[in-house]
Structures are given as C-alpha cells and as structure tokens.
Amino acid sequence: MATDAMLSVLSNAVFSELQGQAQNAIDFKDQFEVMRTKLELMRGFLSPENLRSNESILKTALQNMRKLIYEADDILTDCQIRHEYRNDGSSACSWKFSPRELYFLIGTGNKLKGINLRIESIERSLEKYPRRSMGQTNGGSEAYRSKSPVAQNYDPSETIGLQNVIKKIKNWLFTDQGPRQVGIVGMGGLGKTTIAREIFNDRDVIEYFDEVIWVPVSNNFSKEEIMRVMLKQLGEEGSGFDEAGLLGEIHKKLGTKKSLIVMDDVWRMEPDFWCSLCHERSTYIITSRNEEVVKLMRVVNSRIHRPRLLDEEKSWSLFCKFAFHRTSGKCPNNHLEKEGREILRKCKGLPLAIKTIGALLAPKLDSHTEWSKIHQEFHKLVEEKDNPIMPSLQLSYDELPTHLKQCLLCFSVYPEDIEIQAEQLVHWWAGEGLIQGNDTWTATELGYQYLSELASRCLIEVEKPRDYDGRVYSCKMHDLIRDMTIKISKDEGFCNFDEKGKQKPTDSDRWLGFMSDMDPNLLKETSNLRALLMMSNNRISFARDVKLPKSLRVLDLSDNKLDANQVEDLWNWICSLKRLACVNLSGATLKEVPRFIRKLRNLQILIMRNCSNLSELHPSITNLKKLIVLDVGSSKLKYIPSGLGKLIHLQELSGFRVFGKANKLSCRFLELQNLKQLRVLRMNINAETEISEDEQNVLSELENLTVLAIDAENCTEESVSKMLDLISPPPKLEELYLKRYSHEILPKWINPDQLSSLQYLCLEDGNVVRLLKNPTNESEDRSGSTWALTGLHLSVMKSLDLDWQNVERDMPLLRYAFVSQCYNLKNLPSSSQQSFPVRLKIIE
Template structure:
C-alpha cells in the first residue's frame, strides 16, 4: 500500500497548512482538522507496522483499501476548502455568499464522518496487529538467513562471454592493491551468473590465495556478513564481538591475495563498510579484488567502486536468447511448428536470461503438446502467474519491495500506459506532482524532485531511458520492460487502482483511480467513474470520442490530451465540461488542435497548477487564466503572439514557456518584459524576441531580479534586425543561471553578457542556428586575473561562421566534459570529424 502511505503524508501536510494559514475557517472546522491530524499521525504509525508483516492478511488488505478510499475522500474535502479559499481571497465569492453556510455545514459533516471512519479503521488495524504480534511470538522459530559459500553448479554460460572476458581483463591487468568491481542491473540479467563463472574459473582462481563468496541479499547484517567470511577462512571460529571479528578477518587475510564476491547487495551501513574496506586495504596482498553485484547503482558508488569499474550486462541477442531457450526447452532438434511458437514466446522475454530460463522450463514439461504451447503464447501474461515463474517475478517483486515508498507510488503510475509505450518524462512528472505523489523539498521544486525520482528508477533498472540528455543524464523519454509492467499491473490490480484483462489492457471499473483511455473504449464508462483521479488519452489517432460524462469525473486531478489530436470534437463543449472539474491540478490541452479561446468558466479551475497549451496553434485568447493563482507551470509552446495582462498576478509561477516579448506601443495592455520581475519564483523562462519586441534601458535589470532563475532560453525568431542585438545587449542575466539556450540568432557577435564573469554559475550552454563568428574568450578582471567558464556541457549546432580553436576553448572551459557539435565546419582542432554530428567526452582516467 505504497500510495496509501504517500497520500497520508500529503494529507497530513495539507491539514497542517490549513491549521496554520486558514484563519477564516470556523472554529468547529479547526477542531475537526486538529482531530484529523491526530488520527492521521496514529494511522501512519499503524501503517508502518503493517509493512513489517511477512504476509498481508486479508483483513489488513481490506482495511488498507478502505483506508486509501478514506484518504482520497479527505483529500477531496481539503482541496474543496482550499479552492473555496482562493475564491474568497480574490473577493469573487459575493454571488455565492448565501450558499456559504450550506458549504460550511456540509464540509463539517463530511469531516466528522471521515474522522469517525478513521477511528474505526485504527481500532480494526490495532486489533489485528496485536493478534499478529502474539502469533509471531507464539513459539514459532524465527528464520535467520544463513550466509554460506555459493553453491555453484557448473553450466554453460550463453551470451555472457564478452562480459566475462571484459571482467577477466580488469582483474588480470589491475595494479591496485584491492580492486573494486561492480556489476549492476535489474533482476534476471545475469549478474550473479557472471560472478559465479568468474569465481569458479580456474585461471582466475589461480591468481588468489583465498576465495570468499557472500550472499548478502536484503537482510544484510554486518555481523552475519563477517561470520560468513570467517567460516570460509577458518572452520572453527569462536569470535562473536564485531570489532574482534573485523580484526580476525584482517589477521586471516594479511598479506594474502584474495577474491571476495559480495552478491546481491541492496543497502549498506556506510560507516561499517568504510571501516571494513579500510581494514582490507591494509591487510590484503597486492592484486586482490572484491566484486559487488547489485540492482542499485548508488550502492556501488557508496562502496567506493569507480565508474570505470562499473559493468552492466546487456540483454541477450536474438541468437543467444534462442540458444539458451533451446537448451532448456528442447531435448532434441525441435519440430518446425514448435520452433515457430517458441520464437514468438521468446520475443516477449526481452533477452532476460532469467525470464528465458523460466518460460523454457515450463514449456519443456509440455514439449509434446503444440496446443499447450499455443495456449501459453496466447495467454503469456496469465501464464506468468504460475509458480514456475516465481524466479522471474520474484526477482522483480524484490526490486519493487525494496523501493522507498515515494518511488513505489511513482512506478505504479506506469500501469496506466499501454504495453511498449514510450512515455515523455515531463508528462509523467506533471502527473506525479499534480496528484500530490511528489512534493517539493528543501531548495528543490516538486518538478525537479520528480526528475530525480525518475532517474533513480532508471538507475535501479526498473525503468528504461529511451532518450536522455547526455551531459547530465536527465531523462526525456522512458519506457518499462514488459515483465516490469506485468509486475506493476499485478500490484496495481491488487491495490484496486485499476483492472486489467488477460492481455494486460486496462478495463474501467467504478473503483479505478488511473486510466489510460484508448479509442476502443466507450466514454460512457465515465458515468460511473467518480473516483478517477488521473485520465490520460493514450490513443495516437483522432477518433477518440468524448461526451458530457467527462464532466462527472469530480475527483480528477490529472487530465492529459497530449498524445492525441482531437480535431473532430466540439472544443466549446469540451472546455465547458473541463471547467466543471474544480479539483483539477494538471491539464494538458496540446492535442485539442481546434481550441481558439478559453471560456469564462475556465476561471473555476482554482486548483490548477500545471497548464500546457503547446500544439494549440489556433489559440488566440486565454485572458481567464489570470485568475488561476496556483499555477506553477504555464507552457504556451508557440501558439500565442502575446500574453494577456495579468500574468504577473500568477505569483507562484516557476516555469513560463512561450513568452513572446511584446512591444509597449503595439500591445499597450498586454504582458510586458518589465512584468517578469514580479514573477519572483520563476526558475525556467523560455522566451522569443523578434522585430516587434521591445526591451528598453529601464528594463535592463528585469532578469537580474529573478534570483531563482536557473534556465533561460531565447529564440531570436530568425530575425536579422539590428535591434535584436541591441536589446539583448541591454539585458543583465541573474548570476543564478545554470542553463542557457540561444537559437536563431543572426548577428556576428554574441550578447556582451554571455561571458564567464557574468555567468559564473552556468553549467550548460546551447547555441543553435546562429551567425556568430567568435565565442567569448575568458575576460580579465581589473587586477589582471582571468575568468574561466564553469561550463560542463555544451551544444554547438549549425554555426557555420564560427571560427574557434577547440584547444583554446578547452583552456577557457576547464570543467567541460561533454560536447555535442554539428555543422560547425570552421571549428579548428576538434578531436572528432565534424562533417555531420560529433560527440566529444573528456577522457576520465
């Protein structure tokens, strides 16, 4: 129940905010909020106890599902109160004054009802936990994991030969006293198999005096790890004190070359590991090696493994997959029809050795029945529920179980996307934040933290990065492996977030919380979908149909049309229906291509935080968004010529995209460049400047006042007007700037402020389609010292006039480690051919 725990945290914070800030609420409300906060704190403690149960008993599962429903009900009440408060702050509730007592009465009644149900839930969970505790201590022996030498049955290793040769090379060529090697990747990829093969290789073994294998697994006790090692070095060891055990280990290994394998490490006690490695470094002989296998990349980093000694096994090729499959599934040369079906099944295994072995083992027992093979091929997802598949699914389940709560809830969201979907990271993260699954922490905004969460899921090999920014690894597009999705939809169904058919396709029920809507679905399903919180249109065609029932989705927080083109729909009716979704937090209208104007009713969406119009090229009027004071992200793409006056009132705005700088004379009532200075929380600004734009001398410090601005993108709209360079030279950027993008700038020289003195914190620069001849070298200060760039990554694209010596650039950018260069034919001494695209990375020794 990952999302239950996460929503508890969100709801507790909302209650705290209301108690702290909503002084206008009646006293009776405050009493109920105080009571709710107390009950939520207790429920969080009880929920933490249920996480420790070995098995979720039926009563716990049922209670947790009911608890989640209660939390969502309470979240709706909180949201309604906050939306109401937004109206009152603006003074736009005068027409509703006569309804105010009714609203407070109904809200108070709902709060009391939720608190009463929470009280009953606490009693039920408490009684069950007490019973469970008695059962756990009623004479049953507690099972303790034993750490022993890995039992290894020699077998032919298929498709891992290159991996083995690479790691053998590292081992044989090392000059380190204690080489640390890391093998990481998702479960079933062959990490342990590779380590086993190395451990049992006679040529490898001949190099070492001592060989130790420790199966660490999830229950990693420092004492147990040391005990396992000591038992392999000395048959009778009576030492029990941890300090003495560590001393004994160092004594037994002193001066000896050794190979130690730490298999399946999940988490570490960093203090203990540092002490352990420090002792080993001082004891073992030169040329010793420790190999760590893990599903988590950060484990290797924490254990001091250098990135040059990271190794991730690749999935098997088609040929190697078939070879492995054949050896397990067939006792002799297969019949043609078995081979055909076998290869179709094999495609679904994605090259994962563990998945291939598991499916082949099941098919081997049915080797004389092509009917059974066809059934398994047809019902692959259903077949994986069979006990024969526990090695595959359990390896993935263990990866899921080990995730922290905030990552579990994020991973489950992938269940709403069809199989093999390539998912835009920004869409996914907007969903996470809009529904409250991710919240800002410290100096990081919720969106920035969302990117961190996605990167962590990629690092743990549960999500695959399809496209990412090379210099810092930011994920732009991602997907999940079929087997991972199978696990996700299984858990999502167990926890009543959705229902899926035997082919893994989502089916709508009255209890569904998330839905990926396709053209095959009937919009009538929305009539009984009042609990739905996230709706994503996942069909890429324009045949998706909607009707008035979309307005009945009262609990909806997320609505995304970005993956479709609604060219045949009445946008007026659609917008009226959307306007009734008062709890909506994220709205992406990019696929509503015929949208021209937002209706006045759009002002009702007072809870809206993310609003995306990119792709709405017919849009001309959005005046009513100025009432949406909670907006955090506003993305207009390139659809609007000028922004309306009043955008400066959106004081919480952190990201503004599609801002065309207006002329004071041509658009006297619109949003001007000078109005930007009121958006003090802005972190990302994407703006266009053209021949009709105007930036005056009085506005030179506007950007300088945006102290939190990190990303600035400027599009000069292919304009060659001299005023462009004049205006941009006036601008003074904030020193906080981390990323700068300049596109279609047709002047010989860059704006004067693009230099390392003004942009001392700049880490990434991208210049595309420009006529610049030179790039700013490092200027000298008054005392003669030279300013150097702190840039780590850059992109130069279609800079045909640029005359620059790469060696000089490297001197000016000592921290540069990544460069993407294309169509810069006058660049000198670039270390790669640059006829088309060249990628350069600094060599790390």
C-alpha cells in the same frame, strides 16, 4: 505500500494548512487536527506484513482506508478552492453570511466528522494486528528528500560477458549470404533486449545499414500498431492509411535501402502478416521467450542465439558494477563479499535479478547489518518461488521510500514496451500531489530526481538521458517489473487489468491510461478517476454525454486529434472540473482559451505546447493564482495577457513573447519581476520587442531563475540586439539556450564573468561568429576568464569561427559537447584523439 504514501501526502497537506492558519483550516480546525492525528496513527498499521496479508478483515480495512484518504483529500481541495474565491476581491463579510457559504460550512463540517468517525471504526477493527513504530521509516524518505537532485553516476545498462555474443550476431548481420532473420530466445530476465539494444546502438551496425528501426511488439500488439511504429521511424506519421495502405507505404519507404529491423519481445505472430511485412532488402532481429515463434518468423536454427545464465564470476562482476558503484565496482571488504556471493547463488545467474538486488544493496554499502537483513528476506522469498527474479523485484519495491512507491506504480497504466516521456510523469505526480516541493526544490525538479533514483535501482530503464548531466528525458519498464506494478496497483485499488495486462476501466479506478481501442463510453463508469492520460494520438471520438469525473486532478490529452466541435465540448468538460490541477492539451486544435478557465482555481500546471492554431488566451487566466507551470510554446499565440505578474507562484513559463508599450493588452517584460519563484523562462523576441530602460534589470532580480531560453526568431533588427546587450542576466543561471540569433556578436553579458554559475550553453541556428570572446574591439582581452561549463551544444552555427584547442583551454570543466553543421570549427579531434573526460559528439 502506496497507501502509506497517500497518508503521508495528505497528513502533510493538513499540517501545512493548520500551520499556515489559512481561513479554510481555521473554519474546520478542530476536525482537521483530529483527522491529522488519526491519519498519523493509522500509518502504524501499514507494515509490509499487514499489507501483504490475505486476511479479509485487513484487506477490507485497507480498502476502506484508501477511500477515506481520497474523500479527505477532496474536502481539503474544496476548502482550498473556496479560499481562493474568497480572496478574489469579494468582501469576507458578505461571503461569511451568504446562503452558499453557510451551506458549504455545514456540509463540510459534517463530512469531516463523518470521516473521523469512520477512521475510528477502522482503527478499532485493526487493534489486534501489530502496529509499526512511527519511528521506523521505509527507506529513509525524509533524509532522501533533503538531498540535492543529482544525476546517476553509473550506467545501469552495462553488460557483462556479451562481447563475443555481440560479435557473433554482428557477423550474422554483415553476411550477405544466408538467412536475413536472427533470433534471440530465452526466458524473461536473461537479457534478450539488452543484447538486441547493444547491437542496435553499435556504431558499426549504424554505419552498415541505411536504416535502423526498433519495434516493441509485446503481448497485446496489433498489426496496425506495428506498422505505424515502423512508419514513424521512417519519417511518416501514417495517418489516413488503412492496413493495406500502411503496408504499401512501409515497402515504399524502405525501397532499395539496406535496413535493420528489430522486433522486440514477440509473443505471437501471424505467418501471413509476417510474410507480407518482410522486405527483401531488410535484415531482422527477433527477440522472444518462445522459440517456436521465431521459427514461424523464418529464423533458422543456426541463426538463433540462446542467452545462457551467467556463471559465478560473470555474476559477481555484474553484481559489483551495481552494488559497489560508489567504490568503482570494487568490494570494500571481505564481509560484504561473503554476504554478496551467498546472495548471488540464489540469483541463479539471471542478469535482471542480479542487477536489481545489487542496486537495492548499493545505498546500504556502509551497513553489514542491512546487507544481512536483505539476504535473509531474499532467502525467505526465493524459497517460496523457483525463479529469483520476482523476489528481487518485490524486495526492491518493499525497500523503496514511501514517496517513490506510488510514483513507480504509475507506470502500470502505460502499455508494455512503450517509451514514456519523463515530463508527462513528473507533471502527473506534481498535479496529483504525489510529490511536494519544498524550500529548496520544486515538485518538478524532485520528480526528475525521483526518476533518476528509480533508474539507479534498476526499476526503470532510461531510454534518453540528457547528455551533459544524465537527466531522464524518457524511459521504459521491463515487462517483468511492469507485471509486478500491475499486480500491486490492482491490489491497491488504483486500476484494474485483464489477464493480458491490459487496463480494464471500472468505477473503482483512480488512474486510467486510455487506449484508442477502448470505448469512450467506459468513461461514464469511472467516477473516481484522479488521472486520465490518453495513450494514443489516433483520433478518439467522445460522445457529448460523456462527462469526466469531478474527482479528476490530472488530464493529459496531449497530441490527441480532436475536431473543432469536440474542442468546444472539451472546454465545457474541463471548466466544470474544479479540482483539476494539471491539464496537458499539447498539439490540440485549439484556437483560444475561453474565459471560463477562471473557474479552475486549483489548476497548477497548464501545458498547451505546439497548439498551432492557438491565437488567444483570455485575460481571466491571470486569476489562476496557483499556477506553477504555464507552457504555450511553439504556438501562434499573439501574446500572453497583461496581469501575468499576479501569478506569484509561477515556476516555469514557456512561450512568453516580449512586446512593447504599443501592445496595451500584452504582458510587459516588467511584470516578470514579480515572479520571484520563476526557475525556467522560455521567451521569444522579434521586431516588435521593446525592452525599456526600467526593464533592463528584470532578469537580474529573478534570483531563482536557473534556465533561460531565448528564441530570436531570426530577427535582424539592430535595435533588438542592442536591447539584448543591455539586459542584466539572472545571478544563478545554470542553463542558457539561444536560438535563431541572427547577429554576429553575442549579447555582451554572455561571458564567463557574468555567467559564473552557467553549466550548459546551447547555441542553435544562428549567425554568431565568435564564442569565446565578445569584445567591442579587438584590443579587449578576456583571456584570463574561464567558463564553468560542463556541457556545450553548437548546432547549425555555420559562421562560427572557433578553434577547439581554445575551447579546451577556456572551458576546463567541459565534460560533454555536441557539434553539428558548424563548418568553420578548427582542430576538432577525431574519435581516436578524444581524451577523457570530455565526450565530443560530432554530426556533419
């Protein structure tokens, strides 16, 4: 299971060090080679049968193996950090014979020998158990990793046979007379939330109601949390209010509006609280597994919809959409149809089981043998349980490639029904080393693809996809799938949970999602944590004697409200955690980043976005040679210090302000030419910007740069627009964002000839008049050139003069377009006039 993934990651890291002949590998080369060999052999014992065994010898051996894996990873990380210090301009000879260095060498050598002896002991204890051939792969992870990240090409939220149900419930909602509460009741996996979400997103519903609010309730809800969620969707943060204040503010915000409020997955409800919460002008949809609960919430029997199990033909239709999406939902042969229908009989009409097993079979479309194998395993598991859902989920998990298993288990630390930000997950995975970049794709690029793969297997639900290519921005997990991940995470020793599925921190935990109702003193008892994520933006008070564990790799305190004294303590904590690889302090009340940050030689991801008080980065940040992501966007930072060009592994840079020679302390534009690995650049230009003649080709030398965002900050200086005109663009640019550009004519290089690889163009809040042509005089004609764009975003471009018929002519590959507050656009098609495949979204 996930132990297999950790073994794979660690053995690959050891092999990489040996192959690179880095000094930290050479010093302990023999011991590292022994370790790598033993780790590879150990993977043979990690068959699904052994991992699911309840035999005490096996369970103890696997627990000890996990501990050894983390110990070995700590040693390897420490060696890498030491190597960074060694190469920091100090004499290798003086390092070699310093007392500190000799102590490190002796201590590390003894630790490695001890680990190898303990691995031998574990191996001897497992000799009687069957060993998996290392030629067998679990889900073909190596083949998968070589593939290009692509968006999923079908919508896993498609529903079967719900048209009449949705029509019935809409009629209930649109009737002015009668009860204002509607219930959707049934067992887990029947599609209650799917029905509610279809109605919530229905165009007629959105037009009928003044407000539509979605409230995930779950089993562990608190009244305060429910009200804060409601207020946030009404445009109010709700900070500073007590319970009575929150209630009053909700009623004030709702006022005389006609609102629809969905209360999803209600397990229990206090009648008094519900009476006080209900608003006389609001209509409610309540989903629950318990009919008594919805009746307590004043839903009458005639307004309760009880989803039924799907009949045979509807089950087959739903199954085909997932299992045969490559063939447009059509079964390619009789053998697969026969096998598929036999599998469906065991799903008993439960939509979640049907979708999950269908998505599991989809990649195996070319192998009847694989279908038969899944059928046999599914049959065996269903015989042991009455409900087919958990067997279908367990099979889906077992069939995952090893690198996806541990990524999926990370979802267990998130509270039930929470919307999870994809970026946070991807940075966590990269920071902890759960995903490794390669020559083709960075770790973050692979992370987004892994999310897409999990979605295609129906193991996560996409909340917000990027419109033009489907990249996952945020997602959720079905509560039954979360139940499975909680069980496995607990068994695998990643984290512990109470009987209600709420995380219960212990010393053995590796991951912790810290909630606002947890006692910060519990952190004293979590000495083995590798990832700590704050799950609440409420103020959390940390005592000075609370120390974060030295094993920590990932620390995410984004949007956590800390006072000035706590921020000072926080930096002391952070700078003492030398193994940290990912730090996210977005939204924190930081004023500066101190010089002590130079101690974090293992830091790879540093996010300080939206730190409104941040004004200074200490120059020592340029000593962090392993940084791949640096994000200081939307802050008051005056400049990024000179020396940024030394960070040659940097892949993403956000918040870079372009200054001229007058600012001696800031990083010059010219330094960017050293960042050959840069994929994403978000930069700001203003009246102080200066791009000299020798800097005009900087971007064109960044051959890996695919995303460029320029915020012109409403600068009206003519000199700035002329400088932008002279820039040579990156040769492989795929996405271009231009914001607050005050000039009427776009920079000359924004044309289809020079941006031949551009797939997405976003123009926002600017004064540009022309888009399709940018001639220096009207006699120039570029009508022969067409764009390769598949996505177009135009927002608050009030001066833009554009005929949509010309857009269709000059952008023949366009598949998605968003238009908002562009009042001079002509011939925009109405909803009924839009033709496939272009999806045009227009917001006035």
